[in-house]
Amino acid sequence: MNEQRILEELLALLEANGVTIRNEPLGGSGGGLCTVKGQKLFFVDTQASSVEMTDICAEAVLKVADIDNIYIKPEVRQFIENHADSEKE
Numbered sequence: 001m002n003e004q005r006i007l008e009e010l011l012a013l014l015e016a017n018g019v020t021i022r023n024e025p026l027g028g029s030g031g032g033l034c035t036v037k038g039q040k041l042f043f044v045d046t047q048a049s050s051v052e053m054t055d056i057c058a059e060a061v062l063k064v065a066d067i068d069n070i071y072i073k074p075e076v077r078q079f080i081e082n083h084a085d086s087e088k089e
Helices: 003-016 050-064 074-088
Strands: 020-024 032-036 039-045
Touching: 003 020, 003 039, 003 050, 003 074, 032 050, 039 050, 050 074
Parallel strands: 020 039
Antiparallel strands: 032 039
């Protein structure tokens, strides 16, 4: 599964957990999860690479979803878990 497909799956997980997705040109190094007036938003920087956005999105999924109690495609779960492990180091 390539980075773009993983990103799409991660964005779907965010949406399934009540996060609104917004695609915006933010200069190539922006994007991420935030809360505005009680609503969780995830900004996808349309000028950033899919690799960068996939990493940022994996962090967001870890913050909003209990990944141990939901079904996630194996390749996507592995990506999230690898990302979580690298954050601990």
